[in-house]
Every structure is written in C-alpha cells, then in structure tokens.
Amino acid sequence: xxxxxxxxxxxxxxxxxxxxxxxxxxxxxxxxxxxxxxxxxxxxxxxxxxxxxxxxxxxxxxxxxxxxxxxxxxxxxxxxxxxxxxxxxxxxxxxxxxxxxxxxxxxxxxxxxxxxxxxxxxxxxxxxxxxxxxxxxxxxxxxxxxxxxxxxxxxxxxxxxxxxxxxxxxxxxxxxxxxxxxxxxxxxxxxxxxxxxxxxxxxxxxxxxxxxxxxxxxxxxxxxxxxxxxxx
Amino acid sequence: xxxxxxxxxxxxxxxxxxxxxxxxxxxxxxxxxxxxxxxxxxxxxxxxxxxxxxxxxxxxxxxxxxxxxxxxxxxxxxxxxxxxxxxxxxxxxxxxxxxxxxxxxxxxxxxxxxxxxxxxxxxxxxxxxxxxxxxxxxxxxxxxxxxxxxxxxxxxxxxxxxxxxxxxxxxxxxxxxxxxxxxxxxxxxxxxxxxxxxxxxxxxxxxxxxxxxxxxxxxxxxxxxxxxxxxxxxxxxxxxxxxxxxxxxxxxxxxxxxxxxxxxxxxxxxxxxxxxxxxxxxxxxxxxxxxx
Numbered sequence: 001x002x003x004x005x006x007x008x009x010x011x012x013x014x015x016x017x018x019x020x021x022x023x024x025x026x027x028x029x030x031x032x033x034x035x036x037x038x039x040x041x042x043x044x045x046x047x048x049x050x051x052x053x054x055x056x057x058x059x060x061x062x063x064x065x066x067x068x069x070x071x072x073x074x075x076x077x078x079x080x081x082x083x084x085x086x087x088x089x090x091x092x093x094x095x096x097x098x099x100x101x102x103x104x105x106x107x108x109x110x111x112x113x114x115x116x117x118x119x120x121x122x123x124x125x126x127x128x129x130x131x132x133x134x135x136x137x138x139x140x141x142x143x144x145x146x147x148x149x150x151x152x153x154x155x156x157x158x159x160x161x162x163x164x165x166x167x168x169x170x171x172x173x174x175x176x177x178x179x180x181x182x183x184x185x186x187x188x189x190x191x192x193x194x195x196x197x198x199x200x201x202x203x204x205x206x207x208x209x210x211x212x213x214x215x216x217x218x219x220x221x222x223x224x225x226x227x228x229x230x231x232x
Numbered sequence: 233x234x235x236x237x238x239x240x241x242x243x244x245x246x247x248x249x250x251x252x253x254x255x256x257x258x259x260x261x262x263x264x265x266x267x268x269x270x271x272x273x274x275x276x277x278x279x280x281x282x283x284x285x286x287x288x289x290x291x292x293x294x295x296x297x298x299x300x301x302x303x304x305x306x307x308x309x310x311x312x313x314x315x316x317x318x319x320x321x322x323x324x325x326x327x328x329x330x331x332x333x334x335x336x337x338x339x340x341x342x343x344x345x346x347x348x349x350x351x352x353x354x355x356x357x358x359x360x361x362x363x364x365x366x367x368x369x370x371x372x373x374x375x376x377x378x379x380x381x382x383x384x385x386x387x388x389x390x391x392x393x394x395x396x397x398x399x400x401x402x403x404x405x406x407x408x409x410x411x412x413x414x415x416x417x418x419x420x421x422x423x424x425x426x427x428x429x430x431x432x433x434x435x436x437x438x439x440x441x442x443x444x445x446x447x448x449x450x451x452x453x454x455x456x457x458x459x460x461x462x463x464x465x466x467x468x469x470x471x472x473x474x475x476x477x478x479x480x481x482x483x484x485x486x487x488x489x490x491x492x493x494x495x496x497x498x499x500x501x502x503x504x505x506x507x508x509x510x511x512x513x514x515x516x517x518x519x520x521x522x523x524x
Contacts, residue, residue, distance in 0.1 A: 050406055050410070074411070
C-alpha cells in the first residue's frame with residue numbers, strides 16, 4: 001500500500017533520514033521502533049508532505065506522492081496523528097473533529113457517530129474547548145480527528161507519550177479496533193513492548209536506517225531488540 | 233452639552249480606527265506579523281477613490297475601490313510576504329516596512345506630490361443636526377456600519393468553515409496542513425478581509441477631510457495599530473474596544489481648547505507607552521507564548 005524507497009531527508013546540513021526503504025502492506029498494523037533521534041518522526045512527516053525529502057520516493061496505492069502538497073496527501077487517504085497530539089486548544093471538541101474532515105463535503109454524521117462510539121468521553125465533552133481535556137482525552141481526540149478524514153492509512157507518532165499505562169492500553173485496544181475496520185496503521189513508538197505486541201510487521205530504525213524487520217512477535221523475542229528497546 | 237460633539241466625533245473616528253485595526257490584529261493573529269503597509273493600503277484606497285470618482289459615478293467607483301483595495305492587499309501579501317514564509321519574522325517585518333514606503337512613493341509619483349481633493353460623497357457628507365450638535369452624516373453612519381461589519385466578521389470566524397480554518401491556522405500551521413487546510417489560501421483570505429475593512433474605513437475617514445497626500449495613511453494607521461496593541465494584538469474585540477477608546481479620548485481632549493488639541497495625537501502615544509509598560513499583552517492579549 002505504502003512503499004518507501006531510499007528516502008533521504010535533511011534538516012539543513014543534518015541528515016535525519018539516510019536512505020530508508022520499507023513497505024506498509026494494506027490492512028496491517030506496522031510499527032517503526034527506534035531510539036529518540038533515529039529519524040522516525042521525520043519519515044512520517046515526509047510521507048504526509050510536511051517536509052520535503054532530499055531524494056527517494058514515496059508511493060501510495062501505486063501513485064507517486066513524493067513531495068506532494070500535504071492537502072493532496074490527506075485527500076488520498078493518509079492521515080497523521082502527530083506527536084504531542086497537537087489538538088487545537090481553542091476550538092471545541094466538535095470543531096476539532098470537524099476540522100479533521102476539512103476536505104470532505106459529504107455528511108459527517110456517520111463518522112461522528114463512530115468516533116463518539118469509540119470515545120464516548122468525547123461526546124460528553126463535545127462543547128468543551130480542546131485545551132480543557134486531559135492528556136489521555138486529548139490523545140483520543142487527536143485519533144478521532146484523524147479518523148474524520150476517512151483515512152485508508154493512519155500514521156501515529158508516539159501515541160503513548162506521556163500517558164498513564166492504563167490509558168496506553170486503551171489506546172492500543174482502539175488502534176486494533178480501528179485496524180479491524182479496514183484502516184491500515186503505521187505506528188511509531190518508543191514504547192516498543194506495546195508496539196511490537198500489536199504489530200503484524202515491525203521495522204527497527206537506527207540513526208536514519210532500517211536495521212531489522214520482521215513480525216512484531218518475532219522481534220519481541222529477538223535478543224538484540226530486547227537488549228536495546230525492551231530493557232531486559 | 234458641550235462635550236457631545238466631541239464624543240460623537242470620537243465614536244465616529246473610533247469606528248474608522250476599528251476598521252483599520254482589525255486588519256492589523258488579524259494579520260498578526262495568523263502570521264505574527266505587524267503589517268506596516270496596512271496604513272498605506274488605507275491611504276491607497278482613498279487615492280483610488282479620488283481617481284475613480286472623476287470619470288465614474290459614485291455607485292460604480294465605490295464598489296470598484298473596495299475591489300481594487302482588496303486586490304492590492306492580496307498582491308502585497310503574495311509578492312512581499314509569501315516568499316518569506318520560512319524566513320525569520322524580522323525579515324518579513326522589514327519587507328512590510330519596504331512595502332509601506334513603496335506604496336507611499338508610488339502615490340507620490342502618481343499625485344506629483346500635490347494634495348488631491350477627496351470627492352464629496354452625497355448624503356454621507358451632508359451636514360446634519362444631532363441632538364443640537366452640528367455634524368456630518370458620516371458621524372452617525374460610521375458606528376452603525378462598523379458594528380454591522382464586525383458582527384458579520386465575528387459570524388464568519390465563529391460559524392463558517394473558513395473561519396474555523398483561520399482559527400486553526402492562527403494556532404498551528406503544521407497541524408492545520410495535516411488537516412488538509414491550504415495555509416496560503418487562509419492567509420490570503422485574512423489579507424482580503426483586512427484590506428476590505430480598511431477600504432470601507434478609508435471612505436468613511438476621508439469623508440471628513442478635504443484632501444489626501446501620500447502620507448495620509450500614516451497617522452490613522454499608527455493610531456489603529458496602537459488601538460490593536462492596546463486591546464491585545466491578535467484579539468479582534470480588543471482592537472475594536474481599543475479603537476473606540478482612542479477615538480473618543482483624543483476627541484474629548486480637544487474639547488479643552490486649542491492648547492489641548494495639539495496634545496491629542498501625543499495622548500495616543502502616551503497611552504501606548506503606558507500600556508506597554510503596565511500590561512504588555514494589552515487588554516485581551518494572549519500570554520506571551522511564542523508560537524511553537
């Protein structure tokens with residue numbers, strides 16, 4: 001579904017991503033794990049069109065979307081739940097959801113019902129400003145907002161960051177549920193344990209390169225991965 | 233009541249300042265840029281009116297002034313600010329100062345440095361008697377028209393999709409792009425609205441004056457800017473309240489006699505200094521958090 005080939009991204013003189021290639025097959029949960037600064041977020045930003053890659057290619061459903069405008073990429077069905085949630089704090093919860101569907105012109109009723117069913121808390125708070133929500137609720141809102149664009153591929157940047165373990169488990173349950181609804185997931189995590197447990201396919205990224213790949217359950221048992229990311 | 237004419241004039245001028253101040257505050261809200269050229273676009277609207285009202289009837293020239301001023305604001309943004317989107321904020325500000333002088337110089341070239349007579353707008357410029365105070369009808373029209381335009385603007389920002397996009401973009405460019413919002417389109421809309429209101433303000437403001445020179449936009453522009461800072465730059469209600477406050481105060485001061493009249497401009501700037509010292513974020517300004 002998503003094919004990344006020899007992608008290189010620079011920030012000024014710094015090479016953040018040094019030529020990585022990987023695939024995200026349709027219908028799967030795929031995770032990219034790696035230490036802080038390995039360049040994972042940059043890969044997602046390059047796919048969404050927020051940063052322009054220096055070279056390499058990104059294709060989605062056999063269409064080349066390298067360096068395309070962010071709005072076009074959203075329109076093709078790729079959405080990003082950004083790191084740190086980045087909800088619009090002075091828009092209401094409902095407005096945050098509506099803005100997630102900014103490019104759509106059809107009725108949103110069905111989608112609103114679905115996200116309110118996934119996250120009943122958001123329905124209770126739909127008239128509150130986004131900024132008044134707790135961290136966990138903001139993460140739910142960020143996921144719900146992303147779903148409002150009717151994505152085929154949802155990329156998530158560190159959804160568990162700064163959340164209590166119980167809430168992290170809820171979020172992962174919901175990620176699986178969204179995936180079962182047919183949305184492909186590409187997940188970046190430092191919480192490798194949770195991510196590998198959920199992933200059908202996992203890639204390990206180190207300093208701008210992919211160093212290992214395999215099914216999540218397999219990497220979970222890999223001694224090198226254990227030592228580096230699972231802390232055991 | 234001897235203060236009445238001054239208060240009426242103050243409300244009227246306040247409304248005109250408000251229409252200009254909204255342009256400053258909206259652009260700041262989205263780009264964190266003080267658009268120094270805004271006062272000159274206001275002046276240009278006046279000049280366009282002068283040149284159009286010669287060959288054309290008023291009902292043709294007035295809408296045309298609005299269209300051309302909006303176009304000018306749009307082009308200025310596209311040519312002078314958009315290419316600097318990723319540049320440091322100081323560069324954009326310097327570009328704005330450049331545009332300000334450019335517009336003034338073009339005006340100087342076109343007018344040949346002569347003061348141009350502003351046309352009398354029938355009905356609007358008529359003299360009326362209001363509660364015993366002799367004034368022009370524009371004094372009454374201004375606050376009403378200002379209120380209507382502001383109400384329309386508030387509805388646009390609160391209730392429409394483009395308004396929601398403007399609020400989102402003013403907070404977070406990157407996440408707005410992830411929603412599929414075209415940042416440049418939203419910024420253009422902001423300049424279009426600001427220029428439109430400045431054009432309306434210009435027709436009302438210059439109705440009280442006989443002539444325009446290329447620097448005619450400087451003083452009202454500066455005062456509207458002070459109003460925006462006073463109200464808390466970035467806040468629309470703040471800019472409106474600041475504008476009326478400044479308009480009324482500087483006119484009421486004039487009631488003290490000719491000695492005080494000289495002081496009325498200075499008053500505005502003393503107010504600016506006081507507000508910057510006492511409450512740098514203005515009445516309704518956001519806390520000084522730089523955009524991340």
